[in-house]
Amino acid sequence: MQIGIISDVHGDLHALETTLNKLREVHRVSHILCAGDLIGRGPEQNRVVDVLRESDVVVVRGNHDESFNGISKENAKYLKGLPLEWRGEFDDVRVFMCHGKPGNNMWGMYRDHLSPTYLNMVLSSLKADILITGHTHLPLFMRVQQGCLLNAGSLYTFQSTRDTSHSYGVLSLPDITFTLYDTCSEQVLPLELMV
Numbered sequence: 001m002q003i004g005i006i007s008d009v010h011g012d013l014h015a016l017e018t019t020l021n022k023l024r025e026v027h028r029v030s031h032i033l034c035a036g037d038l039i040g041r042g043p044e045q046n047r048v049v050d051v052l053r054e055s056d057v058v059v060v061r062g063n064h065d066e067s068f069n070g071i072s073k074e075n076a077k078y079l080k081g082l083p084l085e086w087r088g089e090f091d092d093v094r095v096f097m098c099h100g101k102p103g104n105n106m107w108g109m110y111r112d113h114l115s116p117t118y119l120n121m122v123l124s125s126l127k128a129d130i131l132i133t134g135h136t137h138l139p140l141f142m143r144v145q146q147g148c149l150l151n152a153g154s155l156y157t158f159q160s161t162r163d164t165s166h167s168y169g170v171l172s173l174p175d176i177t178f179t180l181y182d183t184c185s186e187q188v189l190p191l192e193l194m195v
Contacts, residue, residue: 005178006168007062139152157184
């Protein structure tokens with residue numbers, strides 16, 4: 001089974017539509033998960049929320065999704081209703097998704113702050129095999145004894161004061177492999193693996 005992973009769209013409608021099309025038509029994924037931050041900074045925030053609100057993509061609320069300036073009533077209601085965390089199971093693999101880190105969508109899980117011991121404890125307490133996050137805009141895949149942590153980076157492609165990886169990922173189950181792709185091309189991106 002293939003699962004598409006996106007995060008940190010930040011109002012970039014073109015990047016979102018391009019990526020959703022690639023995930024559905026090229027990668028032929030069974031499900032798409034979005035780790036939040038649909039809005040903030042980007043040029044077409046309402047349209048991004050429209051597209052995701054009308055889709056079957058599973059979405060959690062990012063920190064930017066809590067500010068509704070310039071957002072329609074319907075879209076503000078949708079954003080307010082997004083969960084901070086989501087749990088699911090695919091092919092007997094337990095998945096937990098949040099934007100930042102479990103219990104807090106304002107703080108991210110950065111590579112240099114993680115140890116195998118810490119990640120094993122987090123996965124064990126969540127009773128999850130895979131933890132999916134966003135927020136940092138940095139792709140990450142870290143495998144430990146208890147499971148793995150993955151972050152597909154940030155989807156948006158426009159110029160911003162904040163860096164973007166303009167990337168999305170495809171998670172393959174049940175073998176739990178993760179491939180990172182460039183939003184703007186067909187290129188597979190290198191992904192530093194941490195074990």
